Amino acid sequence: MTLYYSLVFALLVFEMGVFMTLIIPLPFSLKRAIFTFISENPIVAKLQYGLKITFIFILILFIDSVNRVYRVQLELSQAKFQGGAAAAVAGHERMEVQARKFYSQRNMYLCGFTLFLSLILNRTYVMILDVLRLEEELKQLKGQDTKKTKSGLGEAGNLGEISQLKKKLAEKERDIETLKKQSKGLSEEYNRLGDQHTVADALPKKDR
Structure with missing residues (x-):
């Protein structure tokens, strides 16, 4: 295997490792920290840019x-039409063509799977980011619902307190009305006694 195909194989192994890391179930906080680091780290961004060029x-x-696979397949097809002695003479060449076909197919599968896995990784990364965003929004909504529930209970408590205060106010108003009536009665009685005293003072002493 040549050097560049060895590098392609190493990249394929690296992609497999990254894919296994992505699909491992992790706690929400840890996963969010990892993906936040990947999304915001400038070194990772440069690495992703370099990988895009590598994939080209x-x-x-x-x-x-x-x-190459197509050309080797054509050579094998032409060799099949050779017959007799010509086929015997070309036996060594056919083995060489078969070997070239094997290496060409291996390289094609290696590059193809590397490219295909890169697409899967990209899609998986985007989907996990969407899931994390939705989970974050769900937690926020649950927190808002909890606050609303608490505020609703507070309002109910305030309404209860207001009701009690209204009852106390009504009782105080009744007490005030009672006091007014008592004060009015006392005032009328005082005026009556005052009038009687004035009449008594106006009579002559002999009439008393």
Whole structure:
């Protein structure tokens, strides 16, 4: 295996490791911290940019390997039409063509799976970010519902207190009305006694 295909294989193993890391169930807080680090770290952003360029070269290698497989397949098809002694003489060449076909197919599958896994990783990463965002929004909504419930209970308590205060106020008003009536009665009685005393003072002493 040449150097660049060895690097492609190493990248494929790296992608497999990243994919396994993404699908491992982790606590929400830990997963959010990891994805926040990946999203905001400038080094990771540069690494992602470099990987995009690398995948362009891998795509070129994939196209080249597909072309090689196609050409080797044509050579094998032509060799099948050779007969007799010509086929015996070309036996060594056919083995060489078969070996080239194997290596070309291996390189094609290697590059193809690497590109395909990169697409899966990208989609999985986006989906996990969406899930984390939805979970965060759900927690916020639950928190708002809890606050609303607490505030509702507070309002109910305030209404109860207001009702009690109204009852006390009504009792005080009744007490005030009673006091007014008593005060009016006392005032009338005082006026009556005052009038009687004035009449008694106006009579002559002999009439008393």
